[in-house]
Amino acid sequence: MIKAVIFDMDGVLIDSEIIYLNHMYEKLKLKYPQINREALFAVVGSTTKRTMEIVSDVIGEDVDSHTFQELYAGLWADCRPDYPSILRKEVPEILKELHRRGYQVALASSTSRAGIEDVLTSCGLKDDFDYIVSGEEFKESKPNPEIYLHTADTLKREPKECLVVEDSTYGIMAGHGAGMTVASIIDDRFGFDRSLADYSINGLWEVLDVLEELNSR
The missing domain is CATH 3.40.50.1000 (HAD superfamily/HAD-like)
Incomplete structure (x- = not known):
């Protein structure tokens, strides 16, 4: 029972999740214009560690932990959903x-x-x-x-x-x-x-x- x-x-x-995804996409696109929005779908529901791996794959660059933490913090600094x-x-x-x-x-x-x-x-x-x-x-x-x-x-x-x-x-x-x-x-x-x-x-x-x-x- x-x-x-x-x-x-x-x-x-x-x-x-759609708000976070779109915000992440728009932020990353400023630095990585080649980024594909659909490729970021895999980050939805994932851990921060897995998100780092996915973002690295999507932008085509290896991102070390320190760099990613700075990037990640910057992504969400102005994301304030109602x-x-x-x-x-x-x-x-x-x-x-x-x-x-x-x-x-x-x-x-x-x-x-x-x-x-x-x-x-x-x-x-x-x-x-x-x-x-x-x-x-x-x-x-x-x-x-x-x-x-x-x-x-x-x-x-x-x-x-x-x-x-x-x-x-x-x-x-x-x-x-x-x-x-x-x-x-x-x-x-x-x-x-x-x-x-x-x-x-x-x-x-x-x-x-x-x-x-x-x-x-």
């Missing part, structure tokens, strides 16, 4: 409904702790989660399943008692690797591989349908 629901943040609670405007409108109600039905609710995102705090505070959601964790707190983030296993352990739940709500290839891999049931938001803009997801959903209200099906078995 599912007793806890663990959400990813970017692409699941907020439609931020998070409430890109919050999925059903999020506040779905979180309340999950609590009403007795589920534990957690957030496990590859985004930095500061980034998570910024989103949750501006959207008024900080008190709606029983546990919040950032991928930067682990040696390896998604697709490594550690972030999800840690979250389940903190909630005192077995992996089989957890439903993960994801969107990206790496996030789905992490949830699957943790031995959890995975529901993936359908988003065909970035070529995500959903083959390891147990369910594909069009919106967050469908999480309730998934839970009802799983818990009726």
Whole structure:
């Protein structure tokens, strides 16, 4: 029986990934006009380390860690999305409904702790989660399943008692690797591989349908 629901943040609670991708593309294009936007799709949902590798491939130059950190910081210095405007409108109600039905609710995102705090505070959601964790707190983030296993352990739940709500290839891999049931938001803009997801959903209200099906078995 599912007793806890663990959400990813970017692409699941907020439609931020297209904003980040376009911002990264426009910034990089100033220095590397040859860059291809579609080639950057692979960075969506990836770790900072993997993003460095992808950017190096896309621009056709090896980028060392120090140079990349400077470049990466510069990319986001003036990126300030209006998070409430890109919050999925059903999020506040779905979180309340999950609590009403007795589920534990957690957030496990590859985004930095500061980034998570910024989103949750501006959207008024900080008190709606029983546990919040950032991928930067682990040696390896998604697709490594550690972030999800840690979250389940903190909630005192077995992996089989957890439903993960994801969107990206790496996030789905992490949830699957943790031995959890995975529901993936359908988003065909970035070529995500959903083959390891147990369910594909069009919106967050469908999480309730998934839970009802799983818990009726």
